[in-house]
Each structure stands twice: as C-alpha cells, then as structure tokens.
Amino acid sequence: MVKVLFAPLQGYTDSIYRRLHNKYFGGIDKYYAPYLRFEPNKEPKKSVLKELLPENNRGLELVPQLLGKDTDLFLFHINRLESQGYKSVNWNLACPYPMVYKRGFGSGLLQSPELIDHILSQIIPKISIPISIKCRLGFDDENEIHKLIEVFNRYDLKEIIVHARTAKQMYKGKAIPEIFNEVLLQSKNELIYNGDIQTVDDYIRLKEIIGAEPNKIMIGRGLLQNPFLANELNGVFLPKVEKQSILRAFHDEIYFEYSNKLEKSHILRKMQTFWEYFSYNFDNQHKVYKLIKKASTIEKYSNRVDEIYK
Ligand SMILES: Cc1cc2nc3c(=O)[nH]c(=O)nc-3n(C[C@H](O)[C@H](O)[C@H](O)COP(=O)(O)O)c2cc1C
CATH class of the missing domain: 3.20.20.70 (Aldolase class I)
Known part of the structure; x- marks a missing residue:
C-alpha cells in the first residue's frame, strides 16, 4: 500500500x-x-x-x-x-x-x-x-x-x-x-x-x-x-457511472462553497480554472473544456455543466 x-x-x-x-x-x-x-x-x-x-x-x-x-x-x-x-x-x-x-x-x-x-x-x-x-x-x-x-x-x-x-x-x-x-x-x-x-x-x-x-x-x-x-x-476502482456521479456532487459542492465565498464576478473564473483538470474525466475532454471556457456568464456555465453531466 x-x-x-x-x-x-x-x-x-x-x-x-x-x-x-x-x-x-x-x-x-x-x-x-x-x-x-x-x-x-x-x-x-x-x-x-x-x-x-x-x-x-x-x-x-x-x-x-x-x-x-x-x-x-x-x-x-x-x-x-x-x-x-x-x-x-x-x-x-x-x-x-x-x-x-x-x-x-x-x-x-x-x-x-x-x-x-x-x-x-x-x-x-x-x-x-x-x-x-x-x-x-x-x-x-x-x-x-x-x-x-x-x-x-x-x-x-x-x-x-x-x-x-x-x-x-x-x-x-x-x-x-x-x-x-x-x-x-x-x-x-x-x-x-x-x-x-x-x-x-x-x-x-x-x-x-x-x-x-x-x-x-x-x-x-x-x-x-x-x-x-x-x-x-491502492487497487480500489469504482465503475465509471458511479465515479461521474461522485464527481458531479464534488463539483456542485465546490461551486456552492465558492458562491458563498467569492464575489459573483469571480466565481465563473474560479470554476473555469478547475475545468482544465475536471475535463480529463470525459471522453471528449477538449470539447468539454472549450465549452466551459467559452461560458460568458455564470448562468451559461451552470447550463453547460448540466449538459456535460447529462
Ligand atoms: C498551479 C500550481 C501551483 C503550485 N503551487 C505549489 C506550492 O504552493 N508549493 C509547492 O511546493 N509546489 C507547488 N506546485 C508544485 C506541485 O506541488 C508539484 O510539485 C508539481 O506540480 C509536480 O507534481 P505533479 O506532476 O504531481 O503535479 C504547484 C504546481 C502547480 C501546477
């Protein structure tokens, strides 16, 4: 171990x-x-x-x-x-x-x-x-x-x-x-x-x-x-579907915490930064990252996250 x-x-x-x-x-x-x-x-x-x-x-x-x-x-x-x-x-x-x-x-x-x-x-x-x-x-x-x-x-x-x-x-x-x-x-x-x-x-x-x-x-x-x-x-692997649902919950709580901590204008930038790495968990990694990077408002960002995890 x-x-x-x-x-x-x-x-x-x-x-x-x-x-x-x-x-x-x-x-x-x-x-x-x-x-x-x-x-x-x-x-x-x-x-x-x-x-x-x-x-x-x-x-x-x-x-x-x-x-x-x-x-x-x-x-x-x-x-x-x-x-x-x-x-x-x-x-x-x-x-x-x-x-x-x-x-x-x-x-x-x-x-x-x-x-x-x-x-x-x-x-x-x-x-x-x-x-x-x-x-x-x-x-x-x-x-x-x-x-x-x-x-x-x-x-x-x-x-x-x-x-x-x-x-x-x-x-x-x-x-x-x-x-x-x-x-x-x-x-x-x-x-x-x-x-x-x-x-x-x-x-x-x-x-x-x-x-x-x-x-x-x-x-x-x-x-x-x-x-x-x-x-x-250390040999512990979860099925892909289960991983995606945990990743989604993790994302949502991070988003919630930063929404409480940061000015509205900074939340989008902060969340977009994480997606350079979050995007690795999707087969179409580059497309996913681009989609998130191009979101110009926090509302568009949230919609795109929903779309990606659908
Ligand atoms: C964005 C970023 C921030 C980092 N900040 C620190 C830091 O505050 N202190 C530190 O010792 N190393 C820092 N590092 C270096 C990492 O701790 C690590 O040594 C490096 O990324 C190599 O390991 P990895 O290939 O597993 O990422 C940083 C690296 C990156 C990419």
Missing part, C-alpha cells in the same frame, strides 16, 4: 478544495498547503494565514508550507504553527517562478547548499516539531541534487520530497525519475518522489524505474485530473 501525499497547488488546493476532496474521495495520507511566504518588513498575506487556521482544516492531516530564508521569521512561523497544533512544517525549496527565485527564495536557494546548511543549523536545534523539505533536482542541472542531499544528511529531517525536475524546466519537459535511484541510496532521510504521476500506469512505470514499491508518493496535477487516483493506486 502506497501512502499518497497531496501536493500543494496554489490556486487549486485551498481549504475548500482539500476538505471536499477528503469528503468525496479520501485516500490521502497528508495534504500539503500552498506556501506561506515570509520576508522581513512584509506581513504575510492575511488570506494565507486564514487558510491555515485549524478550524478551516478539520478532519484531515495538513502540513503547512513555508517559503523564505530569514531565520528569525522562519522560527517565528514554525513556533506559531506548532502552537496551532501542527505536527510538522514543510520548507519550500522548489518554487521555480522568477518572482520567487530571484529573491533567493524557493528554488533560488538550490545553488546555495551552504546557505541552506546555515539556515537549517540555525533552525533545527531551536524547534520541537520536525521540518520536511520539498525541493527540485537542482536549479538548472539535475546533478545538483547530490550536493543538496549531502547537506540534508547532516540533519534529522521529516521527509525530503523531490520534484524530479530542475527549476529551469518549470513544469514542462519530462520529469527525470531515473536519477531518483542514486538519490535514494545517498539519502539518510526519507525520500519521496514527486512529478508527473497522472495514471496507475505512470505509477507502475515509476516502480519499474525505482525497482521497488515506494512507501509514499506525492501527487499534484494527477489528483486534480483524477481525484480517485490515490484509491486507484
């Missing part, structure tokens, strides 16, 4: 999505929240802090994620999250966007293993909950991972989740699971694979490459496309 960790996906896996995913599909060991960014002289976004309040995340195991490098603020946020009851915190060394890496955050730290070492050496002795790390294979060279693992090996870390791409690849090109074997051997801490697992067949191929059944795996977009994927990886 493989434990599935739901990857953080900013813009998608907020507290509403996580709660409803857990209600309708389950099968997830832990959900990882999109990052909370911290930096000196700048308050973190109130909306992100609110997203992490325990009362907004009941009934599932959530790991908050922090992005930044200021050690005092890092400590402050870890302690604050611990006081809210969180059992571990994830450090983002993976975000590939220029606005992030150019400020030396996220993947911007991958080419500075000595700075990562320094930050960990300042943090770890002073905290009482463990840190896990989410990183990429490197910034622009997948072999950078070896130096990073050398640093991580100096610490007792909860988990190291490796998105098997370089930051320069962003989300394009192929993930490189092949290098994972060497990294597995090198790491003293638990290593978790992430990247491009969208189907059961992808997972079978990954197992062939790794040569073993992983204990845990992190999945993002594959779960947005097929929210049943975690169960299917």
